[in-house]
Amino acid sequence: MTVFTPHPPLRLDDPGLSEAFLRLVGDGDEFGAVEVVTALHDDGVPAQRIMMELIGPTQSRVGELWAANEWTIAREHAATATAERALAALAARTQVRPARGRITVACVDGEWHALPVRILAEMLRLDGWRVDFLGPSVPGPHLVTHLHQTGPDAVALSCMISTRLPRAHAAITACRSAGIPVIAGGRGFGPGGRYAQILGADAWAAGAEEAVSRLASSWPPPPRDPQVHAYLGDDEYTHVVRHRPELLTNGMKALLAAYPAMASYDDRQMDSTLEDMGHVVDFLAAALYLTEPTIFTEFVDWTASVLKARNVPSPALRVGLQVVRDQLTDYPRALATLHAGLSHL
Structure with a gap:
């Protein structure tokens, strides 16, 4: 097991820190990973920066190591679970009273890469939103039922793999037919989110920080006919x-x-x-x-x-x-x- 003893003050721009955190999640060392993020927070580093500059980039490296056949799928899963534990520990330290509105955050049906959208949910919560985080692979009918039960101001949908785009389209169409605008995110929507526009999403964001900014400054978007992009396929x-x-x-x-x-x-x-x-x-x-x-x-x-x-x-x-x-x-x-x-x- 990797042993990492934080020595304050910790710096996010120290490459040794990012490598140490990668080793910790790669070893499944939940205690060490939590210790790193809490030590950074104790040193005054905002939770948002820890999420965006340490936890998020480390998860990207985990995916790259799997793709390069340097890590097994089992190790990748264990590392993801460890990073989620560190994120949860960090989130538990921050309390912000909701003041902006209510938003539903979910992965489209069949999409299981939940850590990026979980980071988005925590970033939105820190920005004053009341967040309903529904997690990975939410079936469209269940998502719509939740919307009718809760009446959120917006839905944030994540899609990381393009094979899920037909299901993303069904979810977007259903949300907009219910009168709730959708902001889409994830590389599955293509370069610059080009497929999100084709599928009828009201907005697209390249990452959690851009999504938070858009929702805070230019939301809700002007209403559009939900049927304009309702039919694709042949x-x-x-x-x-x-x-x-x-x-x-x-x-x-x-x-x-x-x-x-x-x-x-x-x-x-x-x-x-x-x-x-x-x-x-x-x-x-x-x-x-x-x-x-x-x-x-x-x-x-x-x-x-x-x-x-x-x-x-x-x-x-x-x-x-x-x-x-x-x-x-x-x-x-x-x-x-x-x-x-x-x-x-």
């Missing part, structure tokens, strides 16, 4: 979603025939391959839903880098894209999107 999107099981089953058979090395895979490797094929289909569906091929090509770029870090031969991804493409020859937009992905390889 026959191609519907076909891919409805036939996902067949696409995967047929794709795995074709992949085995086209990539003989799979014959030596064990059960774990076969499960991982099926999961990767599922991601191909899901990101394709999201790209078709918004008519945004970039969603798919960025996924291909990222997946190629992750597979390389895990020593998966580079032809494997290309063959995977090809076996999905060969099942969609009657769907021109799907074919064009898959060809764009292949060109990135």
